[in-house]
């Protein structure tokens with residue numbers, strides 16, 4: 001069965017059990033401070049488990065793109081070495097939010113595997129939680145055990161410990177026991193030798209877990225205590241690639257049709273064969289796997305970069321490049337060439353790959369080229385480090401510097417050292433690495449207290465599109481502490497006018513006013529798991545009282561002006577540059593706006609002018625905002641609304657229209673474009689290959705820009721004696737300046753000529769050499785020119801000039817090539833030795849050399865000392 005069919009059969013099966021099928025959520029998370037990437041199927045549904053939102057259907061199934069490369073789940077170092085862990089993989093899942101529980105979850109899992117997919121029962125094992133006698137003191141999950149007994153022989157039900165069979169989302173939150181389903185796909189002979197049971201959860205490549213059924217029945221509080229959840233949930237996750245392995249009768253995920261087309265392509269491009277050498281195989285698997293992770297993140301809008309999620313992606317790609325470089329001998333970019341095959345393979349299920357195909361391969365190509373350059377430079381630096389070493393070991397700190405500052409991979413350093421018979425001080429490296437990690441960890445550590453619930457009112461309504469001020473109650477709050485921000489309070493209200501950071505727009509600021517006049521400042525607003533969280537430096541004295549919540553109007557209006565301008569800019573770019581322009585990121589705050597978009601060349605000045613004119617024309621038309629708060633997604637798209645890839649949209653969306661610009665957007669906007677006043681582009685630059693960035697200002701900022709400009713202009717005018725036409729005045733000043741410069745140059749030349757004439761007279765013969773040592777008032781170039789000119793006119797010349805320039809000492813030594821030979825003299829060596837008089841050093845060639853030093857008082861001594869070379 002083809003992988004495409006396996007995926008759709010899974011979804012069909014759960015559809016037949018009344019589940020709603022939803023598309024995969026974007027893999028890159030934008031509004032969850034605890035997680036960078038979706039790392040399990042449940043992550044996008046966190047708010048339902050926490051009870052902060054209610055799903056439309058309490059039964060859902062999907063396939064979810066997951067990435068396990070950072071934080072709690074990190075499989076990166078395994079990938080390539082084993083055959084069943086990936087960085088990016090699809091997790092097939094079915095969910096019950098307070099609906100069915102263990103009975104149905106187990107029965108359906110069994111039905112799907114053994115009846116629909118017809119997997120032989122005799123290769124399956126299941127596990128149940130055995131209980132724990134630690135602080136949690138949990139009983140064994142006999143409920144699950146008794147249900148499993150109905151389907152599978154009891155000697156195939158294994159009891160597992162907390163590590164394998166108790167699932168927790170994080171330090172806090174919903175959790176519960178789980179049952180895993182494992183397959184044993186070893187050959188009959190292998191099975192006869194070793195009992196499968198003993199290999200479950202033992203990292204055997206052919207006895208692997210394929211499905212985990214989590215029974216969420218507890219909530220873990222910040223103090224570590226467990227509490228029974230009022231609503232019990234089901235969360236299951238099955239590894240799609242592993243399921244394909246079983247159903248396609250192969251023993252490695254990489255032998256399924258999910259991977260084989262990519263592997264064939266790698267073989268062809270790198271002229272290698274998969275399945276011959278272990279090292280080559282690892283490299284090929286790493287590349288095939290990492291390609292997917294990187295391509296999917298770029299499609300989701302996360303480009304490789306130097307910080308946060310972007311840095312994780314860059315590191316994954318670099319790992320692939322490095323394996324190719326080291327084991328497949330690829331010295332030129334090639335991974336980008338695989339994007340095409342990947343898109344063909346997966347584009348149907350994930351259309352974002354098709355849409356962003358060009359961008360993905362361009363970005364990968366650029367990254368490859370630049371990292372290969374880094375590798376080249378790193379190799380040179382490593383050579384230097386080796387040549388400066390004691391020939392035995394390389395200090396850990398040196399290797400760390402290479403790794404940290406130049407991004408040169410440590411295992412490559414180790415490999416090269418090994419090849420040259422040198423050792424790496426690994427302990428020293430580890431220590432340096434740990435020190436750096438500790439430093440960054442302690443800087444970002446956040447400790448979060450439990451929510452103190454004041455009122456059960458979980459649907460926190462956002463009223464900030466219509467009003468900036470309203471009466472509110474605090475429904476819950478908690479304290480958070482971090483080194484960066486110190487102690488803060490997070491407050492949630494029953495309703496709020498505060499816009500939470502999102503869609504590129506920053507969160508609102510403002511204050512809460514208690515009935516007794518006490519003011520609590522709100523310094524930021526963010527959304528987390530569907531709650532709008534207001535950040536305050538302190539807690540009001542009586543949190544249970546009544547408050548007026550007031551948004552800082554000026555700041556909000558400025559942000560709104562910039563946000564609307566961003567939409568108009570987007571429209572302008574698509575009109576002027578073409579519809580290949582898509583938004584790749586934006587940042588809207590009260591001061592300015594920033595817009596990143598795909599475009600393959602620099603935007604010319606002329607184009608920028610047109611874009612500005614276009615936006616300003618829309619501003620002058622004073623187009624009114626047409627806002628629709630909840631129209632069906634498809635309808636909005638059909639009407640021409642622009643949606644963004646990598647953004648999570650519900651079924652009902654908010655559409656924002658100004659004239660012909662229509663976008664899906666949750667941000668705040670001006671009531672009519674005239675409010676923007678004016679739009680000015682302040683810069684255009686490159687962000688990555690194929691991605692440009694425009695920064696711009698509007699409203700007050702634009703006004704100030706004009707005021708600053710005209711003030712500066714007035715000042716210029718004043719200093720030009722109030723010239724009527726300052727541009728003309730500056731031009732003529734420049735002309736005048738050119739003439740003067742030429743005259744000065746001529747005068748200097750004449751002066752040198754005069755000096756030359758005088759100096760010629762001072763040359764005296766010493767031991768058959770025409771010799772002169774003298775202090776002059778010339779710069780280094782002047783002395784050089786003079787020396788060579790004299791050298792051309794006087795035979796057998798030996799010159800030493802000294803000069804004091806800007807408090808420093810200079811020496812220039814010229815020796816005729818004839819006497820360099822006949823008298824065995826060397827100007828380079830002479831200035832090096834004389835350099836000590838001026839507290840400096842220098843060098844050059846045998847016939848011409850210079851030295852510089854910080855002690856001009858030593859020039860006289862140097863001029864005196866040089867005579868000794870003539871004896």
Ligand code: ATP
Pocket residue numbers: 040068075084085086087088089091208209210211212237238239240241242
């Ligand atoms: P393992 O012990 O094999 O790493 P896990 O306990 O980390 O698995 P879960 O977190 O329970 O796995 O995830 C659910 C399912 O997702 C697993 O049963 C497995 O089929 C699949 N899975 C987990 N991690 C990966 C991965 N890195 N690559 C591919 N599939 C995975």
Ligand code: MG
Pocket residue numbers: 075
């Ligand atoms: Mg794991």
